[in-house]
Amino acid sequence: QVMLEESGGDSVQAGGSLRLSCTPTTYLISLYCMAWFRQPLGKEREGVAAIITNGSTTYADSVKGRFAISRDNEKNILYLQMNNLEPGDSGKYYCASTGGYCDMDYVRRGVDFNARSFIYWGQGTQVAVDS
Numbered sequence: 001q002v003m004l005e006e007s008g009g010d011s012v013q014a015g016g017s018l019r020l021s022c023t024p025t026t027y028l029i030s031l032y033c034m035a036w037f038r039q040p041l042g043k044e045r046e047g048v049a050a051i052i053t054n055g056s057t058t059y060a061d062s063v064k065g066r067f068a069i070s071r072d073n074e075k076n077i078l079y080l081q082m083n084n085l086e087p088g089d090s091g092k093y094y095c096a097s098t099g100g101y102c103d104m105d106y107v108r109r110g111v112d113f114n115a116r117s118f119i120y121w122g123q124g125t126q127v128a129v130d131s
Contacts, residue, residue: 002123003029004095009125016085020125022078022095029120031071033102035113036080038127040091047113048093049080053101058108062088085129092124 008020020036035050049059049069057069068081078095096118098106106117 001025003120004097004122006093006095006122006125009093009127011128011130012085014086014129014131016129017081017083018085018127020080020082020093020095020127022080022122024076024097024120029097029099031073031076031078031097032100033098033107033117034069034071034078035096035107035118036069036078036093037096037113037115037118038089038091038093039124040088043091045094045115047108047115050107050113051078052104052107054103056104058104060113061111082127085127087129087131090127090129092126094122094124096121 006022032053036048037045038048039045051057051069066084070079097120098117099119
């Protein structure tokens with residue numbers, strides 16, 4: 001059963017913007033602790049951004065200043081606003097949930113995102129950035 005559903009992926013020119021959305025498919029998942037990951041073709045999955053229970057956010061260095069993660073608690077939607085997109089941002093983007101509350105130590109280990117902390121995943125949405 002798919003627990004999260006992403007949308008908003010598209011093909012854009014470098015310098016363009018996209019906004020990804022992620023919606024839980026069941027009331028059992030809250031947006032307390034969420035993250036976006038991406039997997040470029042032929043490469044390993046990497047963390048992009050996360051938002052924790054108290055609203056604090058964290059980003060991969062490669063997207064800092066260009067991407068913004070946010071959540072709308074009323075609509076129960078997680079967003080990833082992506083600006084000034086680069087070809088290196090291409091890949092399949094996944095949203096993920098820890099299924100509960102968390103702090104920053106739970107979602108990051110140094111420069112890496114701790115993917116094992118996230119137990120619910122969507123099926124991904126494709127982003128392609130052309131140079």
